[in-house]
Amino acid sequence: MHYVGEKGGTVLYKVLIVDDENFIRKGLVSCMDWAAWGCELIGAAENGEQAMELVRQNKPDIVISDINMEKMSGLELVEQLSFQYPEIKAILFTGIYDFNNVYNAIKFDVVDLILKPTSPGRIQQALTKAIYQIETENAAGDMRALIKRQSEQNLKLKQTMLIENLADGSSYGEGTAEALEAVGLTLHNFVMVTLLLYGAHEQASASFQEAARTITGYIDLLFEDSGYYCVFTGTRSFHILQDFGEVTAHTLAEVRAVCADLSKTIDNLTEYFCTIGISAVHADPSLLHQAMTESVGAANYAAYDKDNASIVEYTRMPRLSSDTNAIPSSRVSFVFVTSRTLPCTFTSPLEG
Secondary structure, X not given: OOOOOEEOOEEOEEEEEEOOOHHHHHHHHHOOOOHHHOXXXXXXXXXXXXXXXXXXXXXXXXXXXXXXXXXXOHHHHHHHHHHHOOOOEEEEEEOOOOHHHHHHHHHOOOOEEEEOOOOHHHHHHHHHHHHHHHHHHHHHHXXXXXXXXXXXXXXXXXXXHHHXXXXXXXXXXXXXXXXXXXXXXXXXXXXEEEEEEEOOOOOOOHHHHHHHHHHHHHHHHHHOOOOOEEEEEEOOEEEEEEEEOOOOOOHHHHHHHHHHHHHHHHHHHOOOEEEEEEOOOEOOHHHHHHHHHHHHHHHHHHOOOOOOOOEEEHHHOOOOOOOOOOOOHXXXXXXXXXXXXXXXXXXXXXXX
16 A cells, blocks of 8 residues: 555545546546545556556556557556556446456456446445455455564574574484474574673663663674574573574684674673673584583683683684683683672673
């Protein structure tokens, strides 16, 4: 529907008149109070070719056309409309009742076929039918759109719940790929990103809850153009699965750049600061839990990094232990020194 204005609270539907006889065109233009019937006259064409040009320019809701015209007849016009602009409703005039006209009018979903001569009342009747069809289709379209949105939201929720379960260690064995496909997912090459939030407020506080909603919004904005992703949260933590169709030499650098933007945004616009860990790139969905362990370990490591790096890639962490969360022994003394210098109001995140 094309909303072009309002008069007395009534939506105005755009109407185009098409007739090759000048006096009939003028008569149709002037014989009715179009606005009173919820319509706005947007133009009058001399033939079907001119009408198509006006249709392309103005996108009318309703076209009222004579059948017998040179260059392009009314039936040829409605045929083109049915293919190019099926949402436009057509009303046809004819001076002769002919079976072929009736057949073609039905074939191309013409709202009404009016015999000449006619009257304003008969035109109003046809307009009422056209407007009713438009509003009925719009209502059905709105309902379909609502159902589609709800279906997409439910599917996204199922995907997120499954990924969260896999990342937390639930095992589907060899059926992991099949479980993902069942909810419409195929992971190609992915990383897990973990954001750990630090600040003075308790998790249950209104301030923290508001910050969590805000941060989730930031994540959506920053990751929405980066391929498939999903977000789930723990206690003072946010976990982001990022899937790539193809991995390049710049993949991790691109993820790090997005994470840097996210970190700056949180620092500047909330009362909190964060550390971020990025896992290695994995291609096997059964390694989601490992990726999660890597990103959490990297984010925890960033909290004690002597260079104050707020973002750490797991593949660049010095590791002397097979435990991905273990801090290397060469850094133990630094950890104790740094932890004593942290303000007591800052609480370390706990994984949920």
